[in-house]
Amino acid sequence: MKHRNLALASMAGMALLASTALMAAEPVKVGFVYVSPVGDAGWTFQHDLGRKQMEAAMKGAVTTKFIENVPEGADAERIIRQLAQDGNQIIFTTSFGYMNQTEKVSKAFPNATFFHATGYKTGKNFGIYNARFYEGRYLNGVIAGKMTKTNVAGYVAAFPIPEVMQGINAFTRGMKSVNPKAEVRVIWVNSWFDPGKEREAAMTLISQGADMITHHTDSTAVVQAAEEKHKEKGTWSFSYHSDMTKYGPTTQLSGTTHIWGDFYTKVVKQVLDKKWTGTNLWGGLKDGMIKLAPINPAVPADVKKAVEKLEGEIRAGKFHPFAGPVVDQDGKERVAKGKDMTDAEMGAMNYYVQGVASTLPKK
Amino acid sequence: MELSFISSILFATVVAGTPLIIVALGELVTEKSGVLNLGAEGIMSVGAVAAFATAHHTGSPLLGILAGMGAGMLMSLLFGISALTLMANQVASGLALSIFGVGLSAFIGKPYESIALASVTPIRIPLLNKIPLLGPSLFEQQGLVYFSWVLIAAVAWFLYRSRSGLVLRAVGESPVAAHSIGYGVVRIRYQAVLFGGAMAGIGGAFLSVFYTPMWVEGMVAGRGWIALSLVVFATWRPMRVMIGAYLFGGCMITQMFVQGSGARISIPAQFLSSLPYVATILVLVLISRNRSTIRINSPASLGQPFLPDA
Numbered sequence: 001m002k003h004r005n006l007a008l009a010s011m012a013g014m015a016l017l018a019s020t021a022l023m024a025a026e027p028v029k030v031g032f033v034y035v036s037p038v039g040d041a042g043w044t045f046q047h048d049l050g051r052k053q054m055e056a057a058m059k060g061a062v063t064t065k066f067i068e069n070v071p072e073g074a075d076a077e078r079i080i081r082q083l084a085q086d087g088n089q090i091i092f093t094t095s096f097g098y099m100n101q102t103e104k105v106s107k108a109f110p111n112a113t114f115f116h117a118t119g120y121k122t123g124k125n126f127g128i129y130n131a132r133f134y135e136g137r138y139l140n141g142v143i144a145g146k147m148t149k150t151n152v153a154g155y156v157a158a159f160p161i162p163e164v165m166q167g168i169n170a171f172t173r174g175m176k177s178v179n180p181k182a183e184v185r186v187i188w189v190n191s192w193f194d195p196g197k198e199r200e201a202a203m204t205l206i207s208q209g210a211d212m213i214t215h216h217t218d219s220t221a222v223v224q225a226a227e228e229k230h231k232e233k234g235t236w237s238f239s240y241h242s243d244m245t246k247y248g249p250t251t252q253l254s255g256t257t258h259i260w261g262d263f264y265t266k267v268v269k270q271v272l273d274k275k276w277t278g279t280n281l282w283g284g285l286k287d288g289m290i291k292l293a294p295i296n297p298a299v300p301a302d303v304k305k306a307v308e309k310l311e312g313e314i315r316a317g318k319f320h321p322f323a324g325p326v327v328d329q330d331g332k333e334r335v336a337k338g339k340d341m342t343d344a345e346m347g348a349m350n351y352y353v354q355g356v357a358s359t360l361p362k363k
Numbered sequence: 364m365e366l367s368f369i370s371s372i373l374f375a376t377v378v379a380g381t382p383l384i385i386v387a388l389g390e391l392v393t394e395k396s397g398v399l400n401l402g403a404e405g406i407m408s409v410g411a412v413a414a415f416a417t418a419h420h421t422g423s424p425l426l427g428i429l430a431g432m433g434a435g436m437l438m439s440l441l442f443g444i445s446a447l448t449l450m451a452n453q454v455a456s457g458l459a460l461s462i463f464g465v466g467l468s469a470f471i472g473k474p475y476e477s478i479a480l481a482s483v484t485p486i487r488i489p490l491l492n493k494i495p496l497l498g499p500s501l502f503e504q505q506g507l508v509y510f511s512w513v514l515i516a517a518v519a520w521f522l523y524r525s526r527s528g529l530v531l532r533a534v535g536e537s538p539v540a541a542h543s544i545g546y547g548v549v550r551i552r553y554q555a556v557l558f559g560g561a562m563a564g565i566g567g568a569f570l571s572v573f574y575t576p577m578w579v580e581g582m583v584a585g586r587g588w589i590a591l592s593l594v595v596f597a598t599w600r601p602m603r604v605m606i607g608a609y610l611f612g613g614c615m616i617t618q619m620f621v622q623g624s625g626a627r628i629s630i631p632a633q634f635l636s637s638l639p640y641v642a643t644i645l646v647l648v649l650i651s652r653n654r655s656t657i658r659i660n661s662p663a664s665l666g667q668p669f670l671p672d673a
Binding site (some may be wrong): 036037039040100137152154183185186187188189190191193194195196197199200201204205207210219220223224228245247321358359 | 368379469476482570574577580615633637
């Protein structure tokens with residue numbers, strides 16, 4: 001299919017004697033900018049899986065290149081500019097802090113197309129994309145609520161930005177929806193990546209009674225910690241970014257994983273076919289941008305079924321994890337009954353919902 | 364707060380402080396000989412990956428520690444050649460070693476990123492672990508924790524009670540004087556640098572084999588730099604290094620316990636995570652604020668290259 005489309009596109013190009021014919025004959029260069037090393041799990045690893053999937057799907061039509069460990073800020077601009085100068089026609093920048101730099105370079109190279117993950121600025125040749133991670137979190141929370149014995153879940157989190165808040169709150173709402181006695185405790189480690197700290201935070205939560213553990217940090221340390229404490233404390237975990245079954249073979253109940261490959265393939269094709277008209281996508285389960293990690297056999301069949309049903313409802317747009325009433329920790333109603341939270345409201349989320357036991361650190 | 368909480372806070376504090384103690388004591392001995400090796404972060408990284416790979420292939424954590432130590436010594440040998448034999452600037456050589464080590468460890472470690480090691484069962488010290496409160500937190504630890512305690516005593520004894528320690532300090536105070544009465548300044552400095560490298564390697568091994576039994580690029584996460592600054596703030600005294608390391612670990616763990624308790628205390632998270640740094644520096648500065656102690660303890664020739672023929 002994909003090959004035929006490409007062939008058609010190149011034929012059309014040749015007929016018009018346009019330069020697209022040359023482009024289709026010679027693989028188009030696609031560049032990726034990563035904020036951390038690819039590693040074996042985590043945010044960047046998932047983007048790299050997406051890159052590989054896209055390259056395989058567009059075999060022969062594109063060659064890809066990535067630059068890892070690029071600090072956010074001024075350095076990023078140099079790297080993005082370099083990629084554009086080297087003839088990369090499509091450039092993906094995969095961290096929030098590249099937003100302004102990507103925008104700037106996109107203006108200097110009007111013939112290339114730029115995509116930026118998790119930002120909010122767009123342009124003529126500059127699209128943005130992000131995923132509704134909170135949908136997966138809600139479903140994880142439902143499993144946690146059913147499986148917990150202590151009614152306490154522990155959450156190791158990096159920084160109190162809206163994306164992380166959405167995850168914590170969605171998880172809490174999922175858990176509370178099936179277990180009114182449940183509470184979620186949060187430890188902020190103030191770092192995206194510090195395996196030692198992440199592990200200590202997980203161990204702290206476990207020793208304080210949490211038997212469901214999850215994280216919004218980048219390493220596998222939290223899942224490993226739960227695996228280690230399983231015999232003694234009956235701990236289970238939910239992974240984030242990647243499926244971490246390898247690190248928690250018996251104790252990872254599920255997780256929220258990021259899937260970028262389908263999206264990359266789709267937009268790269270659009271650009272090559274000259275059909276791209278701009279991207280501003282916040283995709284979720286429906287768009288295949290996130291997926292639940294495999295559900296552990298330890299989860300009873302009826303729970304699994306209920307989660308799958310709920311997943312179907314989210315996909316179909318019948319259920320929203322932040323469907324009103326949404327009440328925050330202090331009892332203030334944030335979304336009224338009968339309404340769903342809007343994307344703008346989610347994008348500005350800076351409070352805990354009811355059910356989170358910890359207090360949000362002040363700014 | 365329940366007793367078991369205090370016990371687990373204590374336990375985690377000791378674990379978090381251990382790599383800092385080991386690395387900082389190695390650096391302390393190095394600096395006492397007048398050599399400033401800023402490469403700890405890089406040496407720890409290489410030590411961590413070497414230890415992890417060895418422990419993975421042989422299945423023996425002990426061999427892992429030895430490999431970490433060996434790798435650390437090799438790395439510090441590089442530093443020695445550059446800073447002691449070729450007399451390059453010590454600060455620059457050390458910084459280069461840090462950057463090189465972090466990069467090299469990432470390169471060597473690529474194939475090991477997807478592997479998890481089995482966690483090592485702690486060593487229980489009979490009788491002592493029955494002491495209420497302290498027993499389970501202090502005497503059911505990994506072997507390297509006990510090693511760090513022995514190391515404190517050994518380094519303190521060596522520096523202040525042994526003849527060779529006196530010589531080492533003399534080299535650090537006045538290499539010219541030590542040289543003129545017949546001590547091999549460069550040889551002694553090499554030994555001190557190698558010891559520092561060995562300890563930094565073991566500290567790295569502790570992280571990758573015992574603390575978080577895995578290898579990922581960047582897992583040392585600044586602990587080498589913390590160990591370096593501990594030495595300075597502890598005014599080159601072994602006991603103070605220990606106080607500083609445990610204080611640092613203790614603050615980090617306690618703030619996590621406060622957060623995880625679900626207690627309604629509203630303190631900025633940024634403040635909580637800077638607390639270990641602030642508290643450690645503050646306390647160490649207070650106990651070492653006497654100027655003459657700083658002057659007495661700080662090695663006078665620190666960072667200066669020594670030319671034997673001069």
